[in-house]
Amino acid sequence: MSRQSNRTTDSKKMNSELFTLTYGALVTQLCKDYENDEEVNKQLDKMGYNIGVRLIEDFLARSSVGRCQDFRETADVIAKVAFKMYLGITPSVTNWSPAGDEFSLILESNPLVDFVELPDNHSTLVYSNLLCGVLRGALEMVQMAVDVKFAQDSLRGDNVTEIRMKFIKRIEENLPAGDE
Amino acid sequence: MADDVLFEFLHMEMVSHIYKEQASRGEMDKDRATCVSALEGMGFRVGQGLIERFTKDSPSFKDDLDIMKFICKDFWINVFRKQIDNLRTNHQGTYVLQDNKFSLLTQLSSGKQYLEEAPKYLAYSCGLVRGALSNLGMDCVVTAEVSPMPS
Numbered sequence: 001m002s003r004q005s006n007r008t009t010d011s012k013k014m015n016s017e018l019f020t021l022t023y024g025a026l027v028t029q030l031c032k033d034y035e036n037d038e039e040v041n042k043q044l045d046k047m048g049y050n051i052g053v054r055l056i057e058d059f060l061a062r063s064s065v066g067r068c069q070d071f072r073e074t075a076d077v078i079a080k081v082a083f084k085m086y087l088g089i090t091p092s093v094t095n096w097s098p099a100g101d102e103f104s105l106i107l108e109s110n111p112l113v114d115f116v117e118l119p120d121n122h123s124t125l126v127y128s129n130l131l132c133g134v135l136r137g138a139l140e141m142v143q144m145a146v147d148v149k150f151a152q153d154s155l156r157g158d159n160v161t162e163i164r165m166k167f168i169k170r171i172e173e174n175l176p177a178g179d180e
Numbered sequence: 181m182a183d184d185v186l187f188e189f190l191h192m193e194m195v196s197h198i199y200k201e202q203a204s205r206g207e208m209d210k211d212r213a214t215c216v217s218a219l220e221g222m223g224f225r226v227g228q229g230l231i232e233r234f235t236k237d238s239p240s241f242k243d244d245l246d247i248m249k250f251i252c253k254d255f256w257i258n259v260f261r262k263q264i265d266n267l268r269t270n271h272q273g274t275y276v277l278q279d280n281k282f283s284l285l286t287q288l289s290s291g292k293q294y295l296e297e298a299p300k301y302l303a304y305s306c307g308l309v310r311g312a313l314s315n316l317g318m319d320c321v322v323t324a325e326v327s328p329m330p331s
Contacts, residue, residue: 022304
């Protein structure tokens, strides 16, 4: 298990550990409740979605960011403002598709996976799948349907964690948000 | 570093998820107890881990009261961003910690309406405290009570 060697007792940092440890306990509980990793991934995504639809309001209230003009601006706001505000990291935005509707967020470090190792029998578990749900839920509340998934995961041996986001369509205002 | 509000959202979602899952499986009576103990168990393991991190460098505690003061001040500040408002004891092993503005409950409206729902949101925190104390060498039972706010 990798341990942080930083010894400061900064309360923000400790709070981050609370979040990380709580998330770990949650994933453990889900693995116990459901037999297979696919089901756990789905549950994490659903929970993330529910968190995302509320988190976006908190974000909009605190960041005073206006409406984004296009998907590129959205990507920048997500990476530079949202991730910084909530997780204290700034992923880089890369790998834009030629059509400009798909991009990758590269996370050098993922606070959710501090102290975490995936055991061998859970190799298909997407540990941080909550993040995908959060992004999907939050963007749906601002009328964007997106598909979010992990392309690379540092827990599964890759160097970095890469989240791939694809714009699907703009959601009409008068349709109620999908209920999950 | 992770923002405070993230933990609150995650906690709310955890509580709602555990209850939804149990409701779709068995009868209601048995479920309440298992839900609470599942949440408490999660809190217990997290509390054990957290207290290890917090007290890595500090000297060992003189006695029980010292431990309780640590919980009231440093531990509570790190977890809930404020100190405990009131600590009482009967000097025979019972301690009452009073928090007048518990951060995980401020989202619920005050008054009697949601009093029954409050324990769900307290189970995890009870587990946190029990886990922390267990790793400090104290075996204990942690219970929580909510009283309605005067309007």
